[in-house]
Amino acid sequence: MATQHILLVTHPLHGHVNPSLRFARRLIKTTGARVTFATSLSVFNRSMISNQTDQTNLSFLPFSDGFDDGRISNAQDRQNRFKNLKLYGDKALSEFIEANRDGDSPVTCLVYSFLLNWATKVARRFQLPCAPLWIQPASVFNVYYNHFNEDITSLEVRDLPSFLTSSKDTDKAGHAKCQELMEFLKEETNPKVLINTFDSLEEEALKAIPNIRMVAVGPLLSEPEKSVSRDESSYSRWLDSKTESSVIYVCFGTMVELSKKQIVELARALIEAKTPFLWVITNKPNRISGTEGGEEEMEIEKIAGLREQLDEVGMIVSWCSQVEVLRHRAVGCFVTHCGWNSTLESLVLGVPVVAFPMWSDQPTNAKLLEDSWRTGVRVRENKEGLVEAGEIRRCLEEVMGEKGEELRENAEKWKRLAFEAGREGGSSDKSMKAFVDEIRGDFV
Secondary structure, three states, X not given: OOOOEEEEEOOOOHHHHHHHHHHHHHHHHHHOOEEEEEEEHHHHHOOOOOOOOOOOOEXXXXXXXXXXXXXXXXXXXXXXXXXXXXHHHHHHHHHHHHHHOOOOOOOOEEEEEXXXXXXXXXXXXOOOOEEEEEOOXXXXXXXXXXXXXXXXXXXXXXXXXXXXXXXXXXHHHHHHHHHHHHHXXXXXXXXXXXXXXXXXXXXOHHHOOOOOEXXXXXXXXXXXXXXXXXXXXXXXXXXXXXXXXXXXXXXXXXXXXXXXXXXXXXXXXXXXXXXXXXXXXXXXXXXXXXXXXXXXXXXXXXXXXXXXXXXXXXXXXXXXXXXXXXXXXXXXXXXXXXXXXXXXXXXXXXXXXXXXXXXXXXXXXHHHHHHHOOOEXXXXXXXXXOOOHHXXXXXXXXXHOHHHHHHHHHHHHHHHHHHHHHOOOOHXXXXXXXXXXXXXXXXX
């Protein structure tokens, strides 16, 4: 029986690369398929992944998108990169498919990550089956599907993805990409969507759309990050010195950074709470903030006047291995922007959260954490959209206090179910095998 060859192309953002690479590795291990992993050259130049691999059947196809150092300075850069990804990505994938067409291992399927809808047209030109790898929950996919099919959703405006509610350029662009994806799926005769979730977490959502088969292939949890250039011994030793479930971990991911007013309110809340915290503040200017265009001031500079008080209570670092931190016995709460990777990691590792959503799917993820999965408490903004120190402190006290016991019990439940889904022979392995079998039987 011929080995399937999956060409997997992903957007060069950290939050796309991680689950896509994890999917590739698990697909190979589970099904024996060959995977060629295609993405921008900047991903390799910035050491987000290594171009070398000791895993059989995994190879890489890097291509230039014109931003090989990965530096995106403004909205025009983002727009140009999207154009280049489509232009040069289409060329790289087409040439690769053509070159392998008559060889020992022709491409038999194309999988593309969120935002790279142009890959569908590449697959159609070569008459290949294709499927998107949706890196958000099934529930969010359903929100978009219903919206673009004029079905009413029961969510309040504050719980909807910002792509559907905001007039900012980044959100309008996301809106257009989601609409385009839904239109492409309508044109498919047997549409499938691979989703980074697991069956027991979103059982109803995965079956909510009759004409689209959603395949749960998660949890695609990132591997613990290791880098010789980053010394993690200081924060590791600091965590080791703390008692069980006593530390608040604060991280807002690699894209979203806080406005000066918001970061000061958060800093004051942590000082007033007098609870040990580990806070990740990246050494980068704002990329997406509360104001269109962002600010150029470094985040760490915004709390310079409070640094001494903060250091008396907790620890501030510019980087950490999030999976390793969340696994640590000392961590009792995760203050998160609710990006899906971070949200899934909190569930898989059994850590209750203070949900602090900013944009994209994060408001919906926060709603799910608080009301459906019941592992967190969501902050409430004031009329100006600012979350005040008192509100942050209230949420911290709930999660770290008596209510935290209930939240931790729920988190432990999802941790057990995630383990069952992700273990060898679990539901995710079975879904991947079924997907590859369908490529072999139905499409080829």
